[in-house]
Amino acid sequence: QKEVEQNSGPLSVPEGAIASLNCTYSDRGSQSFFWYRQYSGKSPELIMSIYSNGDKEDGRFTAQLNKASQYVSLLIRDSQPSDSATYLCAVVGFSGGYNKLIFGAGTRLAVHP
Amino acid sequence: NAGVTQTPKFQVLKTGQSMTLQCAQDMNHNSMYWYRQDPGMGLRLIYYSASEGTTDKGEVPNGYNVSRLNKREFSLRLESAAPSQTSVYFCASLGYEQYFGPGTRLTVT
Numbered sequence: 001q002k003e004v005e006q007n008s009g010p011l012s013v014p015e016g017a018i019a020s021l022n023c024t025y026s027d028r029g030s031q032s033f034f035w036y037r038q039y040s041g042k043s044p045e046l047i048m049s050i051y052s053n054g055d056k057e058d059g060r061f062t063a064q065l066n067k068a069s070q071y072v073s074l075l076i077r078d079s080q081p082s083d084s085a086t087y088l089c090a091v092v093g094f095s096g097g098y099n100k101l102i103f104g105a106g107t108r109l110a111v112h113p
Numbered sequence: 114n115a116g117v118t119q120t121p122k123f124q125v126l127k128t129g130q131s132m133t134l135q136c137a138q139d140m141n142h143n144s145m146y147w148y149r150q151d152p153g154m155g156l157r158l159i160y161y162s163a164s165e166g167t168t169d170k171g172e173v174p175n176g177y178n179v180s181r182l183n184k185r186e187f188s189l190r191l192e193s194a195a196p197s198q199t200s201v202y203f204c205a206s207l208g209y210e211q212y213f214g215p216g217t218r219l220t221v222t
Contacts, residue, residue, distance in 0.1 A: 003154065043203055044156070072139040088156070090211070099144065099163075101211045105155035 001013035002071030003027060004091050006104035009034040015113050023104055026070070032063055035073045038106065039085045048074060079111045115139055119204050119214035126194040126221045134189040134206030134217050144207040145178060145187040146171075149200040156203065162187055194221045 005024050021035075026054045032051055036044035050063040050072065052054045052111075062075040076083055086106040093102045117138045126132055138145065143164045148156040152162060158171030162181040176198060177192045199221045204214040 025219060032209075043216045046210055046212065049210055099207070100158070100161060101146070101205075103156045 003093060003102045004089055006087075006103060006106040008108075009067045009108040010110050011107055012110045012112060014080050015081060015111055016056050017111075019079045019083065019109055019111070021074040021076075021087050021089075021107050021109065023073065024069060025091045025102075026073045027091065027093050027102075028067075028070065029066075029093045031069075033063070034070055034090040034101070035061075035063060035072075035074045036088040036090060039081075039086045040086060044088055050051075061074060076109075081113055083112050084109055084111050097107050117158075117204055117206055117212050117214035119202075119217055121217060122215065123218050124220070126191075126219065128195060128221060130194050130221075131190065131192050132194065134202055134204075134219075135186070136188065137186045137215055138204075138206040138212075139185065139207060140212065142206035142208040143182070143184070145181065146205045146207070147153055147177075147187070147189045147212075148203045148205065149173065149198075150203060151200050159202075170213065191219075194219075196221045 003026050035048040038044045039046050048063040049067045056063045060077045064073045088106045088107045089104040090101045119134045122139045128213050137204045147159040148158050160179040162168045165184045168179050180188050205211050
């Protein structure tokens with residue numbers, strides 16, 4: 001089992017719809033969770049961090065965390081074509097005596113007009 | 114505040130040549146990382162440094178060496194480049210959150 005799993009997509013949604021991106025992780029001890037957006041040819045950009053169970057909202061983005069079920073999700077409301085990108089889920093894991101950020105393979109989102 | 118910077122942005126090498134990719138961060142983070150990303154693929158960790166003076170192998174360390182020169186700088190060296198090392202290389206640093214540099218696009222012919 002991979003440490004952080006995401007559906008590779010593509011996830012295709014119409015403009016104005018809600019895009020829902022999901023991620024599961026294997027380390028029950030993980031405490032910090034992140035969503036990155038990566039446009040083609042660019043570096044990953046941090047868009048959300050979440051540390052506690054529940055929802056965290058920032059503009060059109062909502063991150064949801066459920067530690068008991070070991071999943072974290074990202075909702076994008078009123079999706080725009082400019083949201084088309086790959087979204088990477090990342091979890092801080094502790095191994096070899098140090099904290100490391102462990103990434104999923106990413107979900108490609110396509111928002112069509 | 115520049116965040117994480119990387120040089121060069123682009124590089125073309127011939128097989129067998131060597132080069133060093135430079136990375137620096139100005140956020141006073143202890144941890145720094147080197148990733149590679151191949152077309153259509155996720156990020157793969159090459160090496161990381163949890164603090165100044167320490168380095169550890171990630172998933173794909175073969176063919177690479179690193180130096181954590183000081184708290185700010187973490188360099189990645191390819192001693193004898195191979196076509197399989199053609200990739201985009203990202204440096205990152207981690208405090209409470211992880212930030213990435215703009216990347217180096219390397220082609221080995």
